[in-house]
Amino acid sequence: MGKLFAVVLAIITVVSTAIFVTHTWWLPVDISAHGHAIDHQLAETMLSSGVLFVLSQLALAAFVWRFGDRRDGRAVTTFPGGVTPMVVFAVVLVGAEVLALTFVGSKVWAGIYQTPPDPNSLQIDVQSEQFAFYFRYPGPDGKFGATHPELINEASENYFGLDPKNDVSARDDIVVPTLTIPVNRPVALTLRAKDVGHAFYVPELRIQQDFVPGLSIPLHFTATQTGKYEIVCTQLCGLGHYNMRAYIEVLPAAQFEQWLKDKAAQQ
């Protein structure tokens, strides 16, 4: 019975490792300028934790194979010095690995989240609400109108609470439900939430960032491939959470400019 368990353990270890090594269920294509750093970090984490996983599982299988069916009544030799040194050794080993990953990972994280956006970034305001995303561009005047939460009115598509009656800069603001951006140009988003916590998650962009009501959270990235990708909310935000999604459309620069002009004309 002990030998069968050892074989099953070894099979589970080999099969689950093979799934990762062959990238059977792997990340979608990376379409961001910073994504390679995330992917590299992820690969390093997977490799180091994967090696430890394989070694520890195979060691476990080997010990079970060797000692699992002992019937001679002799005690199994314990770790030198007893249990305490073994636990200390394990904690230090795993702790050192986690610390090393954190140190390397924080550099990648800071390189993406703690650096200021390019000053020529395309500025887009994002409003999240149960259960949709809306995106606002400043319009031909280049200025965003001020937002007034008390003026939010879905019936007239005033999702941001603009005051076009008294605020001239709000009149040409473009509000759309699809995030349309040009390829290879830095984009700086400001994330706002109308009601509860939400999240902005685009796997292809390697970005996942929470919205927090009351906070304006900056987020910047550059998309390097054209195409249409899904934005999903990954914070459980209510009954319609499953349906809270939008699309990001990355267009060639000229096509984006034309799209912006067409939208401006509709305001």
Next chain:
Amino acid sequence: MRIRSRSLLMIALLGSAAMVTPGAPPAAGAISGKVTYTGTPPKMKPIDMAKEPFCARLHAAAPVLTENAVTGPGNALRWVLVYVSAGDQGSAPSTEPVRLDQRGCQYIPHVLVLQPNQPLDIYNDDSTSHNIHPLAKVNPEWNKSQPVGAPPIHTKWEKPEFIPVKCNVHPWMHGWHLVLATPHYAVSGEDGAFSLQGLPPGKYTITAWQEQFGTQTQDVTISGTETKTIDFVFKATPY
């Protein structure tokens, strides 16, 4: 005072009885007219339903436009409620069920008028879930999810109230449940026209209500079976 009131009531009753010819409906007049605007109304903007591919496909050829101020040729104003706000001589509320459809991620009709306790049946005709949420203040507020293929919701409103209705899943979906004590009402059509029928002779206050431009009232006296014509003109602003 009480004696005088009773006398007046008797006279009114006798008067109305005298006007009724046995076997024929009571004499009634009508009020008809048109609702228009001056100025510049807000643009009717196309609604982008990209988030709900099922509905986006339905409207791919002709996007749905915002309905908070729907205009037509000749400055016509649609979806304006015109009703008797004073002078109604009373009648039993209708018990005919009214129907609200959620179709193509829109409320159809945009403005639904009904009376207290009149049965209301709400259908989801779409291949996507909806969550209807009437923002009632006088009546109890509720919201109900209605998945694909779910049976209709049978409900009613007990008290008169103008209730904005939204969908919790599709933010652009917006409509109104207008609960009126009077059975004399009409909603202006695409040409802005309305008609209030079956009004017994008397003095009435007619109110026109538009969700963005507010209300206007006019006093009208109906005698006999005449049809009076009145028009409402709203002052529209783009914002």
